[in-house]
Amino acid sequence: MGKRVGMEVSIAASEAVRLANVDVIAAYPITPQTHIVEHLSEFVNNGELDAEFVPVESEHSAMSVCTGCAAVGARSFTCTSSQGLILMSEIVYCTAAMRLPVVMVLANRSLSNPISIWNDHTDVMSIRDCGWIQYFAENGQDVLDHVLISYRVGEDRDVMLPVIVNMDGFSLSHVVEPVELVDQETVDKFLPPYKPSVVLDPTHPVTMGAIVLPSCYTETKKAQDEAVKASMPIILKGWQEFGDLTGRYYHPIEEYRTEGAEVLLVTMGGISETAMWAVDQMREKGRSVGLLKMRLWRPFPFEEFRKAALKARMLVVVDRAISYGGPGGPVASELRSALYNEPKRPIVANFIAGLASRDVAPFDFIEMVDRAEGACKKGTEPEYEIYGVRE
Amino acid sequence: MKREQEYTWTDFERGYVITEPGSSREYHTGDWRSQRPIFDKERCIKCGVCWIFCPDSAIRFDAEGHAETDLDYCKGCGICVRECLPGAITMVDEED
Amino acid sequence: MIEIRFHGRGGQGAVTSAELLAHAAINEGRYAQAFPSFGPERRGAPVVAYCRISDDPIRIRASIYEPDFVVVLDYSILRIVDVTAGLKHPHGILVTDSKFPGEKVRADLNIKGKLAAVDAKGIAMEVLGLAITNTTMLGSLVKVSNVIQKDSLIEPLKERFGRIADKNIAAYERAFKETVVVDG
Numbered sequence: 001m002g003k004r005v006g007m008e009v010s011i012a013a014s015e016a017v018r019l020a021n022v023d024v025i026a027a028y029p030i031t032p033q034t035h036i037v038e039h040l041s042e043f044v045n046n047g048e049l050d051a052e053f054v055p056v057e058s059e060h061s062a063m064s065v066c067t068g069c070a071a072v073g074a075r076s077f078t079c080t081s082s083q084g085l086i087l088m089s090e091i092v093y094c095t096a097a098m099r100l101p102v103v104m105v106l107a108n109r110s111l112s113n114p115i116s117i118w119n120d121h122t123d124v125m126s127i128r129d130c131g132w133i134q135y136f137a138e139n140g141q142d143v144l145d146h147v148l149i150s151y152r153v154g155e156d157r158d159v160m161l162p163v164i165v166n167m168d169g170f171s172l173s174h175v176v177e178p179v180e181l182v183d184q185e186t187v188d189k190f191l192p193p194y195k196p197s198v199v200l201d202p203t204h205p206v207t208m209g210a211i212v213l214p215s216c217y218t219e220t221k222k223a224q225d226e227a228v229k230a231s232m233p234i235i236l237k238g239w240q241e242f243g244d245l246t247g248r249y250y251h252p253i254e255e256y257r258t259e260g261a262e263v264l265l266v267t268m269g270g271i272s273e274t275a276m277w278a279v280d281q282m283r284e285k286g287r288s289v290g291l292l293k294m295r296l297w298r299p300f301p302f303e304e305f306r307k308a309a310l311k312a313r314m315l316v317v318v319d320r321a322i323s324y325g326g327p328g329g330p331v332a333s334e335l336r337s338a339l340y341n342e343p344k345r346p347i348v349a350n351f352i353a354g355l356a357s358r359d360v361a362p363f364d365f366i367e368m369v370d371r372a373e374g375a376c377k378k379g380t381e382p383e384y385e386i387y388g389v390r391e
Numbered sequence: 392m393k394r395e396q397e398y399t400w401t402d403f404e405r406g407y408v409i410t411e412p413g414s415s416r417e418y419h420t421g422d423w424r425s426q427r428p429i430f431d432k433e434r435c436i437k438c439g440v441c442w443i444f445c446p447d448s449a450i451r452f453d454a455e456g457h458a459e460t461d462l463d464y465c466k467g468c469g470i471c472v473r474e475c476l477p478g479a480i481t482m483v484d485e486e487d
Numbered sequence: 488m489i490e491i492r493f494h495g496r497g498g499q500g501a502v503t504s505a506e507l508l509a510h511a512a513i514n515e516g517r518y519a520q521a522f523p524s525f526g527p528e529r530r531g532a533p534v535v536a537y538c539r540i541s542d543d544p545i546r547i548r549a550s551i552y553e554p555d556f557v558v559v560l561d562y563s564i565l566r567i568v569d570v571t572a573g574l575k576h577p578h579g580i581l582v583t584d585s586k587f588p589g590e591k592v593r594a595d596l597n598i599k600g601k602l603a604a605v606d607a608k609g610i611a612m613e614v615l616g617l618a619i620t621n622t623t624m625l626g627s628l629v630k631v632s633n634v635i636q637k638d639s640l641i642e643p644l645k646e647r648f649g650r651i652a653d654k655n656i657a658a659y660e661r662a663f664k665e666t667v668v669v670d671g
Contacts, residue, residue, distance in 0.1 A: 006513035008506075099406030160405055171548055176506045176521040178513045198408050207409035215395045220407050222400035270548050277547045361549035 002246075004178035009140035010035035012179045013079070013105050013167065016147035018049045019187045020103075023074035023194075026054040026065035030084040031117045032169035033107035037079065059084040063091035063102075070100035070162075071208055073199040075151065078102065081169055082109035082123045089127050095162045096131030097224055098208055101154030101194070102162040103147060104132075107169040108269070108320075110356045118357035119169040121269065121320040125330045131224055133163040133231055134297040138272040140179045143167045145248060148182065148191060153238040155194045159231045166297075168270035170357060186245050228299050235296065252301030253308050254293040257283055261290030263369055264309065264346075266317040268294040268331055271360050275318070278365035289369055294331065302338055309339065314347045316372045318365070319384075320354050328352070328384030347376060350384035358388065420447060424467030426482040432457045434479035441471035441480065488541035489634050490551045493624075494570050495560030498530040500621025503647065504558065505536035507625060510643040511635045512540045520545050533568050540634050558628050559583040560607065560620045565596055576600060577671065582628050584608055584620050589669035600671040603631040605662050614658040615651075622648075622655040626662030637663065 007015070013036050017025070025044070027037045043049040052069075056062045059080050066076040080088060085106060095102050110116035111123055124134070133154065137143045143165060150163035167173055198206055212220050235252075243249030256276050258264060267275045272293040282289040292308050292315075294301075309315060319329020327333045332350035339345040349372035354360040368387060375382040393402070404410055435457045442450040442458060449465040450458055458479075460471070472480045491508070495501030502523040509521035517540060524535035537551045553573045559565060562585045571581055579600060584607035585592045593602055605627040607620040614623075622644060629637055640659060645652040 004513060004516075006510040006519065097406065098408075171522070174522055175548075176509045176519075177545075178518055198404070198406075198410060205412035207412075207414075208406065210407065210409055212407060213395060216398050216403075219398055219400040220403060223403055223407075226400070227405075273546045274548045280546075359550045361552065362547065364549075 002180040002183065004180050006176055007140070007179050008035060008174065008176050009143055009167065009179070010107075010173045011039055012140045012144040013147060013165075013173075014039035014043065015181060016144040017077050018043050019182060019184060020075065020077075020148055020151050020191060021049070022051050022077045024052045024054065024066065024069040024076045025078070026056050026062045026069070026076070027078045027080065028056050028059050028062050028084060030059070030081050032109060032119070032173045033079045033081045033084070033105070035173065036105060036107070040077075059088035060091060063088040063095065066102040066104075067091055067095045067098065067100055068200075070095070070102050070196075071098070071200045073194065073196055075155075075194045076102045077104070079105040079107065081107045082111055082117075085123045086111065086126060089130070092127055092130045092132070094209065097220075099160040099227065100162060101151070101160055103150045103154060103165070104162065105143070105147065105165045105167055107167055107173045109169040116356040117169075119171050119270075120355045120357070121166070121330075122322070122355075124164065124166055125321040125323075128298075128330060131161070131228060132298065133159075133161050133228070133235065134166065135164070136166045136269040136295060136297060137168075137172065138270055138293065138295075140172065140175065140177050141248065142250075143172065144179055144182070145242065145246070145250070148187060149238050149242050149250075151194070152191050152242075153231065153235050155196075156234045156238075157197060159227075159234050160196070161227060161231055166269060172270045180246075182246060190242060190245055232299050232301070235299075250295060251304070252294075252296035253304040254295055255308055256291040256293065258290035258292065258308065258311065260288060261311070262288040262313045263373070264290050264292050264312040264315050265365060265369065266292045266294065266309075266315050266331070266335065268297065269320065271318065271320070271354060274360060274362060275365050278362035281362055282366060282369065287369075300334060300338070305335065305338055306342065309335070309346060310342060310344070312346045314349060314372060314376060316369050317348060317350045318354070318360070318368065318387075319350060319352045322352050322355070322386070332384060347381055349375065349382040351387040352384060353387040364388070419463045420466050421449075421461075421463045424462075424465060425485055426467045426469065427462060427465060427485060428460050428467070428469070428471055428480045429483055430457065430459050431479045431481070434477045436477050436479075438476060440474050440476055444470050444474045446470060488539055488543075488545065489556070489632070490554045491538045491540075491556045491558065491628070491632075491634070492551050492554040493536040493538070493558045493560065494564050494568055495534050495536075495621070496530075496564065497532045497534050498619070499534075499560045500619050501534045501536040501560055504560070504621040504625055505538040507622075507640060507643045507647060508538045508540070508628075508635065510646075511639040514642060515635060515639050517542055518545050520548075524550070533564060555579055556628060556632050556634070557581050558624050560624050562586070562592075562608070565592070571598060571600070574600065580631055580668075582624065582631055582666075584624060589667055593669060593671075601668065602671065603627060603666050603668045605666040607662060610658055610661050610665070614661065615654050623658045623662040626659040626664075627666040630663045630666045631668055
């Protein structure tokens with residue numbers, strides 16, 4: 001085990017980018033992602049990282065630069081939040097379809113309007129179907145490790161997909177906490193150089209991003225869907241090998257005190273740690289409650305999720321985004337679909353909580369479990385509820 | 392070349408990259424034409440204005456430098472007729 | 488686990504205080520977490536920052552509702568913010584900047600429980616030449632709380648302040664000496 005060092009999680013993210021020895025960084029500062037960009041520009045300026053730092057004029061350009069650079073064979077990095085993601089979204093879809101393994105750290109923040117610089121998952125859910133591999137980190141160590149794992153997985157010749165590492169804005173990005181750095185030798189062992197099989201090169205011209213007629217578009221999208229699904233074994237292999245080198249093993253769905261649990265809380269991102277604390281408190285009182293933490297959002301880990309969820313009588317899913325006029329939070333909707341064909345499936349209660357950094361404390365998780373249990377006892381299957389809203 | 396209707400989802404290069412340079416040469420847009428330009432060599436002054444304006448790069452020059460069209464790619468738009476300074480180009484129906 | 492809440496005004500270094508304390512604890516081989524009450528930085532506006540210190544990994548990311556210690560970086564905050572909200576009773580301690588003796592602060596503001604006071608602004612003006620009280624108040628907090636060993640903060644102070652580290656260390660140590668505790 002390496003030494004634990006106190007650092008802000010944004011700095012941990014920048015350290016990972018430095019360790020990954022990227023060739024190009026193109027980013028536009030936006031709260032709460034700013035500290036990452038600042039540190040990376042310092043690394044480049046101080047000669048600690050031999051990379052091109054492109055101070056672009058917008059996020060649309062940031063993703064365009066990264067996509068173009070990945071196409072010529074350069075390891076590329078960007079990071080953004082909220083409105084920045086929306087502005088770059090046009091290119092975000094292209095990067096995935098063109099199979100270019102850019103890595104992006106997303107410091108999750110609400111979408112406007114009203115303007116909110118605070119944290120929730122409304123930004124990433126707006127590009128849910130962009131075709132990138134998507135992880136959610138629950139602490140600073142996760143963020144550091146997953147930047148490295150993302151390059152390893154994304155650049156694998158059998159994957160060749162871009163990867164988003166979701167990191168909650170402020171509640172992760174601005175926290176000073178202990179992080180174990182990975183030494184360069186270990187990183188070099190884990191992460192080989194980026195060598196795409198086809199690159200943009202004037203001496204061997206190729207066409208990237210061409211038009212496809214309706215006669216073939218369906219086939220191209222099928223190919224893309226299969227590519228994202230096919231990344232699963234490589235992701236698992238990446239996690240396994242990273243664990244063997246560092247002692248830190250990750251899984252698509254992580255179970256916490258689920259043994260014999262009738263009720264399972266389901267969370268994604270930074271609130272998972274607080275939820276563990278809440279589960280401890282409920283277990284101490286003899287309540288049969290456990291926790292499922294969703295680490296991998298795309299490709300969706302159907303098999304692992306069903307295996308973990310079908311043991312329970314009820315799931316209490318905490319979403320951090322809203323689908324206006326829709327079936328509830330995006331996570332709960334997908335979990336319900338994943339369970340639909342099961343002959344005996346748990347009830348899914350859904351709470352939308354923690355919008356714009358509204359605190360989700362241990363007692364809030366306990367309250368959600370109580371409310372869901374109460375509804376069940378009355379015989380009503382709960383749909384979704386915006387938790388803590390003032391009526 | 393395989394017809395587009397014959398491609399299955401596994402037939403594409405990763406990311407739909409087209410690895411063969413200049414493959415659009417195989418796409419004969421001349422099929423779209425209902426009229427074609429006729430060049431009068433007596434009137435042609437070899438100025439190249441038709442070559443500049445042709446949106447399909449379908450103008451070429453013969454050994455003496457007179458303009459002519461590559462009928463594999465000429466879509467028959469008639470822009471060369473409109474731009475030709477000495478009026479050396481006229482359009483005729485494909486049927487004629 | 489010890490939970491500490493810092494109150495200050497934007498620019499006085501409340502967030503820095505929490506971070507320095509976390510660094511010191513992590514350097515001791517323990518676990519710690521420091522974070523601001525997130526928002527845009529506005530100089531002069533009341534600011535809250537949090538720090539948790541524990542011998543075990545910390546698995547909670549919510550705000551601190553029942554702090555063991557509350558540190559107030561500026562006396563004027565006491566009049567506009569309910570700084571003792573949730574302060575653990577009866578062991579919780581309020582540690583505040585004040586040029587008046589602790590008894591007077593307690594009487595003026597009707598504060599119950601244990602209280603520690605130090606003229607942080609006065610020390611900061613004398614030693615640093617600036618009314619930035621973060622490192623001074625850390626001296627006071629460490630004195631009354633023992634949450635970290637006194638010298639554990641020296642390295643983080645050096646790293647953070649570079650060529651003005653010595654002055655900050657002097658302010659830290661002076662406040663450590665001059666803090667007066669008033670039992671509740």
